Every structure is written in structure tokens, then in C-alpha cells.
Amino acid sequence: MKDVATLAGVALKTVSRVVNDEPGVSDATAVRVRTAIERLGYRRNESARVLRSGRTASIGLVIEDVADPFYSSLNRAVEDVATKHGSLVLSGSSAEDPVRERELVLTFCSRRVDGLIVVPAGFDHDYLLPELQAGIVTVFVDRPAEPGLDVDTVLCDNTGGARLAVGHLLAHGHRRIAFLGDSPSIFTARERLHGYRRALTAAGLAPDEHLISMGPPDRARVAFELDRMRALPDPPTALLTGNGRLTVATLRAFAGATSPRLALVGFDDFELSDLIVPGVTVIAQEPARLGRTAAELLFRRLFGHDGPPEHLRLPTHLITRGSGEIPPH
Amino acid sequence: MKDVATLAGVALKTVSRVVNDEPGVSDATAVRVRTAIERLGYRRNESARVLRSGRTASIGLVIEDVADPFYSSLNRAVEDVATKHGSLVLSGSSAEDPVRERELVLTFCSRRVDGLIVVPAGFDHDYLLPELQAGIVTVFVDRPAEPGLDVDTVLCDNTGGARLAVGHLLAHGHRRIAFLGDSPSIFTARERLHGYRRALTAAGLAPDEHLISMGPPDRARVAFELDRMRALPDPPTALLTGNGRLTVATLRAFAGATSPRLALVGFDDFELSDLIVPGVTVIAQEPARLGRTAAELLFRRLFGHDGPPEHLRLPTHLITRGSGEIPPH
């Protein structure tokens, strides 16, 4: 910038004004400066700007896995909103590991991101308190913050979605409905399980613990649990799977089995769910809307909004495609 | 850092030494400094460090769409390598738009990323020359740089993959093999078309232009082209689709049609390709390996390697699942 100033025969500050579109520069001077910038191939050093001004025009995004379809569309939606506001997105995969989550968050903070969007993997976010104090705006997505951590949150209506699913299966005559959920350490898994129980109870049915299995979505476990349930004296006729990966694992187990298929409703929509036969009935979330909403909340605060923490719930939708309409046998 | 120094009763520089694990600090002093850091909740300001040292410990990644499964696994692989080297990833979606690509690259550069990994959308990268000159290491992935731009590149063996696919269909008795490719402006689409032609010619068959269609992967176009080809006096019995999105669009068209299915081989593997009936035979690329290789090339140069530009080709693999083994009818 000094070189530009020298070449244009003006002071440093004048160049700065031109670069930042600040008022108070005559057109003639501005043109001279711009010419000099062009000739020198000058580009502003962001680090220096950040150091002085404090604003990095970047936000940090911590999700479970940038390669997971659910989170990658959330990522894209966040990126789109950020771009609209001239901001860049630093993203990282926590791999569901609280330690990694913390590392990522703190790394982002030390880079002085303006804000954070986090899908929390851990339960203890005390490490965030100093950063919040320091003014780093934070929004939690898909999972809530622990009580006492006053941040905006955007969640899905997990309980409602699970109830919707169970209601649908009940309406198709099922009474023995199993639930295959992710590890109970995951918030959404617990909420969905809760919705499942509530829906059964509300229908006057007692949840049968033999028909509930919570754990990681690996194929072997899913196959094992399905076999176990099928061998029960009173086996299930329908199944609700707690997330996309569990649904896929279940479909793989179905494909490898000879026994008749259970009716199936899966939590989370996924690409090609309509091309499998029968089409997979799902409770659809809207990952892109989740990301967009969170990012908009974030930027609203960055632009000065100052209200109490908001806690939003986005609705889920039942999409019927065939698998959830199989009658009991 | 000044506060820490004051509290610990040492000089600024000593704190800097401790923070950076530099030698030449007595244990006792180091402990005092660390205690002060703890008490003050101090975290180093990266912008200041970057401003002085020049190294940002971050790399920029420009892909077509962070939400696309192919590119998001590439993204994840890059992230993993970067993390191993203590680096962060700034990622952005070019949406196949040269202008947006350029914007992203220049933004990343003004943030002084140490290096760039780019899936180029445009053909003119002159804007990159000053940056390369300035020492920003760049690797192109999935598509090559124009001649004269001396950067490392990592590509897939598109031609070989297409030949593999056509060879497979020929071996199953097909002689009328159609090719449905993406827009000819896309490098990989052209290479795959080329491989398709070569394989036919090598087998003594003249490519029939009526059986070739190049264009965007939208469902309507795909359905239209399939109908058109089927109405030919001598319709195709087999089809090669040029990428994952075209394969999916084709499957949707198949699902909505009553006519007998063509044998199908798709370029790109995709999740659930095994769960569709019949399973989809594909030419698999390895997006994660593409990303990993590019990132390793990048970091090798960042760590001092200085050789001529490397141009790597990664192999493709035929995975048979049923759709490509349907006999001609």
C-alpha cells in the first residue's frame, strides 16, 4: 500500500480510503490511486486489516463430517448466506469427538472468526465462555447447548418427527413397531426415541424394550439387532430408523435377508430414497434450511441485533413412498 | 500477550518463546508464563502472527459444490491431510462459474492462504499468475490447467474409465452403445466421450452420433434424450452415463418408463448404487484419494519440495452390480 501511495503521489491514508470505498476522495485522486493499484497488482493484506479492525469477515462452522450429505448441504447453505454478506466459511469435521470439536472451535477463535456455527459433539462448552464474553457470536445447530450457555439454537422437531412416523405406522395397522436409534449419547437420538415412546403411549400401547435398540449405525450391529427382534416370540411388523445412516444400514440388511420386509419409516430423507423398491418412506428434515436459518441468526447479531437467545425448532415432514405403507403380516 | 508478560513478570519475547515452544527458556520461567496464560485465558492472535510471519497455516479449496457427494468426500480428505499438518481449510463452491471461481481464489489469496487446491471451472487462469509468482502453491484437481500454467495436477483416468465401461458392455454382447455425457465445456465430459469413441473404434465399430448426447444432467433433458434414442430405427441396447448426476437422472427416467431397460454403466460410484435393483454397475473414481493426493502434493511443496510440476492420473475401477450385465435385447 505504501508503494501504491508513492506511485500515485498521495498519502497512505488516501490509498486506504480508495481501497475501502470511503468518502472524501476526489475522483481525480481516486483514479490515480486505482491506476497505481492496477499497475502494481496490489491486493490488500487481510491479516493486517484484521489485526487493526478486528473484523475478519469469516465465520467458523463445526459439523460432524463435511462429507456427510446431511451436513454438507447444511454447509452449503451456510456458505451461501455467508457469501451474501461478504464472509468466508472455515469449516471443520468434529467426527463426533468433543475433543476435536473443542480444538476446532478454539482454532477458529484464535483466527478471530466473527462468529461460530456449531453442531455440538460434547456436553461441556465451558471452554466457549471466554470467547462468548469476547464477543464471538455463536449459534448451535441440530443439537442444543447445555443450560447456562446462552446461545441461539436451531433444532429440528425430532420428537414431533418421531411421533409423525409412529402415527403413520399405527394408522397402517401396525402395533409391534420397533425403534432403531443412534447412540443415546446423541441428543437427536434421544429426542427421537422419546417421540417414539410418547406416540406409542398416546395410542395406548406400552413401549416394549425388546423392540428398542440404540447404538452406532454400523451394518453389523443393525443386522444383528434386526435378527434378534425377528426371533422374538412376538416380532415387530414395522420399524422406525433414527437417522439416514441407520436407514441405509437397515436397507442393506433387508437386501441380504430372505424374511419378509418390515414396514419401514426412516428419519432423514436421502438421495435415491425414491429409486429403491419399495420407495423409502421418510421423515424429512431440511438440512439446508437448518444451515440457512442458523447463518441468518448469526449475521443478524453481527449486524447489531441484540436480543435474548433464540431457540428455533424447524418442522419435519412425512414423505410416503411405499416402505412405510406395507401392512402388518 | 503484554498482559501475560506483565503478570508473569517477564518480557514480551519470553512469553512468545513459551507460546511457540521455542528453546531457551528455563523451566521455572516457562511455568510462570504458562500459569499467567491460564489465569488470563490468553490465546494468541493469529492475525498478528500471520502479519509478521507470513504463514497462515491455512489452505484454500475451491470445488464445484461442497454439498455434492463427490466433492464433499474430496473436501474431507483434504481436511484430514491439512489437519495432520496443523493447517485449516477454507472451502468454497464455484458452482461451475469461472467468475465465482476467480472471486474465491482471489479472496483466499488476499487472506494469504499458504496454498490452493482448485477444481478449475474456467479456462483462463491468468489471474493466478501473480499469486503463483508470489509463492502461493497451487494444485489443480480433477481438471487440468491450461498449457503454460505450471501447477501440479491430479486427474482421474477418464479416458481409460470410459474405455473400461465400453469394453465391459461389448463383452456382454452389446453393439449399440449410447453415451450420455455432461456439457462438453467440462473437461472430464470430453475425456470420457473421447474414451468412449476410442473403445468403439478399437472394436471395429463406428461411433454413431445419434447415440451420443452431451449436456447438463437435468432430468428432463435425460428423459428426452433417452426417448429420442429409443425411437431410432436402430435403438441402443446399452448406455454409458458420464457422471453420477447423469446416472441418477437416467435411473429416474428408467423408473418412470415402461420400456425394457437398457444395460447401464455409470461413471462415478454413488451411495446406494448396490441397493437399487438391478444394482448399478459403475466406473468408480476415488474422490477421497484425489483430495488426499492433491493435499499431499501441496504440503510437500510447502515443506520445501521444489521440482517440476507433477501431473498424476489416478486409476478408475469397474464395479459390476447387475445393470451393466443385462444382455442386448
Add this chain to the structure above:
DNA sequence: TTGAAAGCGGTACCAA
């Protein structure tokens, strides 16, 4: 082993 001072490249503030 430790410290003092210069400066990285900008922006903020005040003066001209």
C-alpha cells in the same frame, strides 16, 4: 537465558 526495539501492513483518529 532473557530482553529491548523495530516493524509486518494496514486502520483509526485527529489535524491541516
Add this chain to the structure above:
DNA sequence: TTGGTACCGCTTTCAA
């Protein structure tokens, strides 16, 4: 409308 100068928080260099 323009310029001068302090200073952001750290690393580098050199001296003690």
C-alpha cells in the same frame, strides 16, 4: 479533501 501518526499484537533481530 488530504495527510500524519499512533498503534493493532505478534515475530524477528540483535544485544545483554
